[in-house]
Amino acid sequence: MRRFRVDNCSIERTLAVLGEKWTFLVLREAFNGVRRFADLQALTGAPRQVLSARLARLVEEGLLRKVPYQEPGQRQRDEYRLTQKGLDLHPILISMMHWGDRHMADPEGPPVLVTHRGCGAPVSLRMTCEEGHEVAGPREITPRPGPGLRLNAGTPGAGSTTTPGAA
Amino acid sequence: MRRFRVDNCSIERTLAVLGEKWTFLVLREAFNGVRRFADLQALTGAPRQVLSARLARLVEEGLLRKVPYQEPGQRQRDEYRLTQKGLDLHPILISMMHWGDRHMADPEGPPVLVTHRGCGAPVSLRMTCEEGHEVAGPREITPRPGPGLRLNAGTPGAGSTTTPGAA
Numbered sequence: 001m002r003r004f005r006v007d008n009c010s011i012e013r014t015l016a017v018l019g020e021k022w023t024f025l026v027l028r029e030a031f032n033g034v035r036r037f038a039d040l041q042a043l044t045g046a047p048r049q050v051l052s053a054r055l056a057r058l059v060e061e062g063l064l065r066k067v068p069y070q071e072p073g074q075r076q077r078d079e080y081r082l083t084q085k086g087l088d089l090h091p092i093l094i095s096m097m098h099w100g101d102r103h104m105a106d107p108e109g110p111p112v113l114v115t116h117r118g119c120g121a122p123v124s125l126r127m128t129c130e131e132g133h134e135v136a137g138p139r140e141i142t143p144r145p146g147p148g149l150r151l152n153a154g155t156p157g158a159g160s161t162t163t164p165g166a167a
Numbered sequence: 168m169r170r171f172r173v174d175n176c177s178i179e180r181t182l183a184v185l186g187e188k189w190t191f192l193v194l195r196e197a198f199n200g201v202r203r204f205a206d207l208q209a210l211t212g213a214p215r216q217v218l219s220a221r222l223a224r225l226v227e228e229g230l231l232r233k234v235p236y237q238e239p240g241q242r243q244r245d246e247y248r249l250t251q252k253g254l255d256l257h258p259i260l261i262s263m264m265h266w267g268d269r270h271m272a273d274p275e276g277p278p279v280l281v282t283h284r285g286c287g288a289p290v291s292l293r294m295t296c297e298e299g300h301e302v303a304g305p306r307e308i309t310p311r312p313g314p315g316l317r318l319n320a321g322t323p324g325a326g327s328t329t330t331p332g333a334a
Contacts, residue, residue, distance in 0.1 A: 010267025021186040090305045095258040100177025109314030116296035129283035138257045147276030
């Protein structure tokens, strides 16, 4: 029913890395500056093995990097720090937080306000276009084929990059 | 180790509704204007029972609403349309897509470009504060206690709204 294929969809590939509650909660704490296993465990409530697996995956995907540290009298351990690729996730977490604040908060309001360090005013995400226009919402945008678009086999114009039978 | 509780975290509550790959893929198609079960199934690749369960949950949470339709000679069916609460998810999906475009795309580039309907220029999400300042990234923001912040029991200032033993 659609002429193009979705197997290189950027949302789907993002979810292949992030598509799971604990991963997002670990990232929430990473953005809060939490770096150590025991602290991440206490703050997310993730079972130890789950946390261990999620951290390994985030390191493997290049979103976190391990940095050794050693407390006096203890063995050396690793802490986990956001890479640039990880830091670039920030708008995803902020947009989730703002949606939750708007639609899921308790009657008394959101638990946390995200404010500009410089002036203390609350921050928000705005959609604008490269011409500088404000884009009010989903009805004001149009998807266009990008350079990586793949056509379905059998579609006029479909070239050798399409694989019949693939997702 | 932290004085405040995270059990009313807006990110966590958002994930309670959305924290799963198929849910996001259904929403991706909903934003693409896809409304019918068979089309959603074909385009997401979700198993029938999974799709059925995810749609029921999205309706229950008020992100989609069911609207009956009837093709000639067929029984009446429901299609699924985004509510305002669902439409408000748009920045989450756009920010996921842009992160995937930046970090997960094939060498030839992103499959889809999101452009402003008015002028055709690509759109992006920018973080600004209410004073109008551009906020460049996570290091320029500070979290502050919101009206719904809950203190941990035993913390000086913790009131009757905290429940010892709760998450």
